[in-house]
Amino acid sequence: MKAIREKHSLAMRWAHWINFPVLLIMIWSGMLIYWANDEYSITIFGHTFFHFFPDPFYKFLNVPQRLAEGMAFHFFSMWFFAINGLLYFLYTVISGEWRQLVPNRRSFKEAWQVLLHDLHIRKMLPPQDKYNAAQRIAYTSIIIMGFGSLITGLAIYKPVQFYWVTWICGGYHLARVEHFILTAGYVLFFIIHLTQVVIAGWNNFRSVVAGFEIVNNDHPVNIKTADDEKSI
């Protein structure tokens, strides 16, 4: 016999795995659109360190000359991204699961400890609930970023009809910059997230597919039964 614990709800798992391919399509089609006016770069005191994006990068991903196509995909997939995200948000609020997700008073201090631990600087790990402090901050941020993408996206998509949304974003021009930065943020999140998932291992990954995780007996819990003894 093994001890398992239900970790992730069905709703969360569906939302997560639907969001993944949809977001991928949004980022890809967004790139096709961005190419038509690829004016952003990291420039400090007149020196350009990086231009988004270098030509070989575009060529490799077959980006050039596909603006109309990109817009068509983007304005189709946006509905799935928005509806899936809103359903997840509503579920998390109504079910009360937000309590395990939203950072609390201790989170910001503990997140440092998690970071130092992950970088092998610190031995001891702060208390791990369902999500540790760093995860709470990261996963809450990504939800806020999702809202940010919807709002800045709407500000660019319909700047006249939703003029007040555009105004909140600081105008049309700035809204496009923000929309781009948020996307860069997803890519960054994705890289770290994927690394962490690989490090965390199979038991953790399975919990986002099957919902449960196996609890190892390093920290014995008083759950053994007579039945249990026999089967072992």
Next chain:
Amino acid sequence: MKNQFSKKSELKLVSQKQINRRNFVAFSVFGGVGALLYGGWRWLYKSPEEVAGITGGARKPLRRALNQNELIFKNTLNNNHLVQTYPKSMAAKNVRVNSNIGMEDDDYDANKWSLVINKKDGTQLKLGIEDLRALPKTEIVFDFKCVEGWDQISHWSGVKFSDFINHYNLQEEASLQYVGLATPDEGYYVGLDMPSAMHPQTMLAYEVNDQPLPGKHGSPLRLIIPVKYGIKNLKRIGSISFSDQRPPDYWAEQGYDYFSGL
């Protein structure tokens, strides 16, 4: 708080067989749905292009989505929302020129230009630029938005499209659903829904930065329609017609949204 968490995180004892079964079910569903999603994506990506007509160049399902989006935003929103305007001092001195499609004819003689209005009864109305200059003048400084993603604050003057309609008694024409505009050589043409054309900020412009339009900006008369992307702001208007069917539109034929409203 503790209650809810501990309830869900209760430990359960299960056999390896049970674990295997749950793994099997969960990963089968995961793989199955993943395969379905991938199949759906391949279907969409490889779906045939629409039959070329008023619109063209887009995948069929995506064109349907673009048209549905238009209905959603046209029916639920107010067409009288105004575009934000700016003080003249913020207007660009060098107004960006992005394209000269429909103006590539070297033999073009600006002095022979006239505006042809095709009326509902089949007759034509021909106007010179002085006729339009005689109408009440209006101006706008707004953020011009290109479908490519750039925007620029620019300053235009001319006659409101709705003033022009009323002055020449084209109310009956304006009761139709669409307006079509084309360059004299018909190399560039746009179709507009009537509410957008009659929007209070839509104008037939003959000046930029208080100077007559230079050739590259569509001398002597161009359309400025701030509720649309730049692709709808036709330069060097040669003719205007009215219809209940969508008039041909240069960029809608090449995969862009017909409505292209902001």
